[in-house]
Amino acid sequence: MFALRLCCLIPIVLLLPNLEGARILSIFPYPGPSQYINVVPYLKALASRGHEITSVNAFPQKKPVKNFRDIAVLEVFQSYEKILKEATEDKNVWQENNFMNKFFIDITKAVLNNVNVQQELLKPGKDHYDLIIVETLRLDALYGFAAHFNAPIIGLSTFGTDWNIDELVGNPSPLSYTPLVTAGLSDRMTYWERVHNFVETSVALVNWKLIHRPVQEKLYEQYFPHIAHKVPLVELSKNFSLVMLNQHFSLSFPRPYVPNMIEVGGLHISHTPAPLPKDIEEFIEGAGSAGVIYFSLGSNIKSKDLPEERRQMLLKTFASLPQRVLWKFEDDQLPGKPDNVFLSKWFPQPDILAHPKVKLFITHGGLLSTIESIHHGKPVLGLPFFYDQFLNVGRAKRAGFGLGLDHKTMSSSELKSTIERLLSEPEFSATAQQISARYRDQPMSPQETAIWWTEYVLRHKGAQHMRVSAQDLSFVAYHSLDVIGMFLGVGFLILFIISMVLRKLVLICTRSKSAPRKNKLKNQ
Template sequence: MRWIFLLVCLQPRYLRGARILALFPIPSPSHYFFALPYLKSLASEGHEIISVNPYPLKEPIKNIYDIPVPEVFENFNEILEFVKTPKTTWQSSDFINEYTLNLTKSVLNNEGVRRELLSPKSPRFDLIIMDLWRIDALCGLAAFLEVPIIGMAPYGTDWKIDELVGNISPISYLQSPSSHFHNLETYGGRLSHFVERSITWINYKWRHVEKQKALYKKYLPNIANKHTLAETSRNFALVLVNQHFTLAPPRPYVPNMIEVGGMHVDPDPKPLPKELEAFIQGAGDAGVIYFSLGTNVKSKSLSEDRRKLMLNTFSHLPQRVLWKFENGQLPGKPPNVFISKWFPQQDILAHPQVRLFITHGGLLSTIESIHHGKPMLGLPCFFDQFRNMEHVQRMGLGLILNLKEMAAEDFNSTIVRLLTEKSFEVMAKITGARYRDKPMKPLETAIWWTHYVLRHNGAAHMRVAGRELDFFIYHSLDVLATFFLAFFVTLTIFAFCMIKALRKCYQFKNETNILKKKFV
């Protein structure tokens, strides 16, 4: 019995329930709602989750405890206003970097965070799981609490996330999340993509890295004296990426970067409310169109011109339309349109009567649509939505329109085309089948690798050396400079010898001519 008792005591803590700190302070709902099923699953296995987020649970869940950070909503509307007008790449980068800096500051100033996490009496943790949206200073909590850290990328990876783990991110064929889509199959597209990526990189490295460092030193001074921010932010045990090779162009990953695209998708759709089910069934063979612009872009905020264009188009369609509209009333709404402030989106997309999804193109919505094999009409508004919808169009899963500039005829003809051309439906079902064909469900994959990190004390053996290298060494610029210098020196010596030889030849020729004249 004594040996059994000792064996139990020596088991890794996670087997008896680990204490996990979850940092998801981003005000965009999609970031936290992507992670929530994962956190709930960990909690159901006995782990204790302390969650820093702006969306505290409406109903308590065993083993999940919220630290609300409502302050992050204070300036969130500034982002939505900012993207309404075209901006340069430098202006966009500057704005986002400054916004996330202030967001990070508001989290570190939060009373609950300071009391529960930054005080000397803070509880012991075994792991940190955090969002990876440029909240660099919060990475210092891993060093402060002396625990491994897992990052989550709800919108897929980008150069900044790749850099954290030393992942290769070839600019020649991988599109960056951006409000601009570059055709990388052309020289002009690669050139403009290179320029945009360079501007965003320079903006962050030259203007905002020092501000993040200052924040880190201010709130975690003792740790900052031992470890630099670069060291703490490049010490991720794992990065869970909301991506899959059927959802975007296939790309390489280092060992501790794991695809869990669609982790939030519920594999078991629930029955719809009776009123909603009756409306859908009443559509008959014509079917139903589901329309949602997500949580950040509000349909109620659309201009009167855009609303009238859509209502007029919908009124002439034989299909019925479900429209996520945030107001209780929609003047001029035709009888074939059903509005609601909220819809069970995944359950709707799973319904066989739903034939088309009109979407803003957010990654979570895109994945849900692909999972259920539904064609899409993309109306992207900002950031990664353009990249997501361009891939959807290239794969033959749907089409794209400009929400601000599309004419009524374009909107109507595109919807009709998507509903009548069978190729879109066929390709959507094929891609959905490819996406669902996996050895493990994404959520199971995330849980397994989380336990792997806990079992192996942070799994440092998975991390590549490239994450510790600076830009010049990582890209072998110092080596290339050596070859360039050697080539330059060799060329200089060769040129010097050639000039010296030519001078001697010229001198010899002159001396020969003088001798000839003398003897003549």
């Protein structure tokens, strides 16, 4: 495996002298930490290769990094706690899409109104960039920076792809086996699940194109007036050089991709786990043969904000287990905490999951956490809250390396019995290890893959040769509706002619039969 990796890295090393350091503008303004955690190792790796990175984000570096400069957009945190609470509330499909799209419009506005963005990036002639890398989370007006700097644009999706991201590069996504991210379905849908997927995807598409894309277009025209009349946003949105996905077919399911859509699932994971802090290492080692359970609800959902009754139920369950529990908890104190529970506001999650004594991961089901659990071959117990978490937990259940529960209704006995089943039945761990082996069996690591393709776009000045011609076709032409219409029209014309001929023949036959009768009556 090492020799294979070395062979794959040789082309990158050989090409490095031919590629001068580029000036790259990255825009990842989402206020959830997990999205930026996913991409920052990749951006730092580009900086270490001599590229100058300017990063627009909500989590600026605490220590200086060579060739890496932050433009902080902390305005995106306004009302974020309220938004997270609203995200877990019940909504119909239309309301869910309105909520999500408005959220991303607010982020777009926050970035474009940021003083430093306006001073350093939006002023014409202020600076130059060779490449734009942007988060593809319905932040369409921000794609205007590509036209503003006359630079190629790369999209990076931290959750995989959906119909909206597929449109950026003309990627086919048949609704018959490509489920909507929020639907919680698999690629093996029943008839009624396909109906459900078709309806939800259609509602999402109509909501975006009729209600929210026009808002993004107005923002684009407002903040990029000097180029909006030359390059419409709809055209700019179809001119991506590359889209990279934080996904891999071994983690989800196989599906078609055009040449400039690349899977880099696990972009943030280091292949060499770092040593754990001393107190955490001692707690894990002291667990003995029973092992350790790691419990985290991610960066958006906070355990301290769970209802008191839910927290007490969790404490009661953990106290009854022979295993030790590492619990990501955002307060320093938790009254009633049993001795077998270790609390911390932050854990080095990938390094903990790499430890052999960690036997189970209780997770909210975020994609980064799911990928990390698979990378390290750990079974999971999913407690999904919103968005793609239901989809990810559903995949874990179907694949056989995890189970899921409803965090709102589960009882202490139900939680304990599910944990005991995951720990006592070897099939869950064995399946996790098997999927881990499939996922790791790649010619290059996800980060190496992302860097190679990024520099490929730079070497080939935007790599327009990878762009599929579907991006230049209308909806009618793409789906051959005009061709089908022509065949239907010709078919109807032929049927019409045949029917008219038959009608004439019938009339002739009728007249020829009636003529002798009339003559006969005349003669009589």
